[in-house]
Amino acid sequence: DSGVTQTPKHLITATGQRVTLRCSPRSGDLSVYWYQQSLDQGLQFLIQYYNGEERAKGNILERFSAQQFPDLHSELNLSSLELGDSALYFCASSVTGGRVVNEQFFGPGTRLTVL
Amino acid sequence: AQTVTQSQPEMSVQEAETVTLSCTYDTSENNYYLFWYKQPPSRQMILVIRQEAYKQQNATENRFSVNFQKAAKSFSLKISDSQLGDTAMYFCAFKGLDTDKLIFGTGTRLQVFP
Numbered sequence: 001d002s003g004v005t006q007t008p009k010h011l012i013t014a015t016g017q018r019v020t021l022r023c024s025p026r027s028g029d030l031s032v033y034w035y036q037q038s039l040d041q042g043l044q045f046l047i048q049y050y051n052g053e054e055r056a057k058g059n060i061l062e063r064f065s066a067q068q069f070p071d072l073h074s075e076l077n078l079s080s081l082e083l084g085d086s087a088l089y090f091c092a093s094s095v096t097g098g099r100v101v102n103e104q105f106f107g108p109g110t111r112l113t114v115l
Numbered sequence: 116a117q118t119v120t121q122s123q124p125e126m127s128v129q130e131a132e133t134v135t136l137s138c139t140y141d142t143s144e145n146n147y148y149l150f151w152y153k154q155p156p157s158r159q160m161i162l163v164i165r166q167e168a169y170k171q172q173n174a175t176e177n178r179f180s181v182n183f184q185k186a187a188k189s190f191s192l193k194i195s196d197s198q199l200g201d202t203a204m205y206f207c208a209f210k211g212l213d214t215d216k217l218i219f220g221t222g223t224r225l226q227v228f229p
Contacts, residue, residue, distance in 0.1 A: 002159070031215060042119075042206055042219035043160075056216055088158060094215070104217065106160035 003027065004107035006091050012113045018079040021110045025072055025093030031055070032074040033104060034066055037088040049074055050096075078112070086114045117142045119209050121220035128197045129228050135182075136192045136223045138207030144168075148210040149183070149190045150217065155203040163205070166190065194225075202227045 003026035013019055025032050030051045035043040045058035049068035060066075063081075068074045078085060088111050092104040118141045128134035140149070151163040166174045166183050173181050178198075182191045194201055207220040 033216070035217075042221045043217070045216040045218070048215055050215075056214060058216060090160060092160075103162055103165075109158050 002105040002107065004091060004093050004105050006107035006110050008110060009108065010111045012115065013081060014115055015081055015083060017081050018077065019081065019112065021076040021078070021089055023074045023091030023107060025074070026105055029093035029095055030072065031094045031096060032068055032072070033092040034074070034076050035090040035092065037090060043090060081114045083114050086112055117209050117211060117218050119207050119218050119220040121207055121223050123223045125224045125226070127226040127228060130197055130199060132197055133193060133195045134197055134225065136205050136225065138190045138192070138220055140188050140190065140209050142188070142209065142211070144211050146212045150208040150210070151181070151192045152206045152208060153203045154206065164192070197227045199227050199229065201225060
């Protein structure tokens with residue numbers, strides 16, 4: 001158990017819908033990262049938040065957005081869902097970030113299926 | 116832009132044998148970090164080993180070791196005395212010095228046979 005929690009574990013929805021994925025980082029971790037893993041692919045970085053502020057953005061679609069709340073939990077919002085959005089979405093957290101390499105601890109992931 | 120390439124989609128090894136997984140990367144940076152992550156059937160991402168580019172000594176963690184060739188931009192993972200529990204997807208990842216994001220390869224599926 002990495003200490004990072006993600007809810008829900010599984011999500012099945014229809015095209016055009018909107019969903020929210022939730023992540024609680026390890027206690028004390030200020031950075032939260034979101035990654036997308038499509039079927040049999042590597043993880044693609046979506047976005048990073050550090051202590052409530054957006055720090056880095058990857059190839060995140062405009063239909064996707066995220067935020068980190070004062071209690072440091074984070075939510076990833078996916079809207080106007082398409083079939084291609086079906087994937088495993090991972091949240092990871094680390095103590096800080098930047099030049100100090102802190103291990104990113106990954107949550108168990110949320111499996112999103114868009115029908 | 117940095118890229119990470121894993122050219123072996125699948126590998127298999129017999130229990131107790133040794134196997135090496137390949138990874139190459141492309142970057143113009145001089146200092147960076149490299150990682151190997153394991154993803155078992157449970158889908159949990161688990162850090163196996165990491166290497167700082169400024170360190171010439173290859174990292175080792177018990178049965179896991181790396182062969183880091185900076186000039187060749189190669190970072191292979193050697194698993195000794197393979198165990199059934201090593202069956203998993205293995206991902207190579209890169210982190211630059213001025214960024215927190217990890218750039219992953221497409222993974223190698225390793226099957227350990229009894």
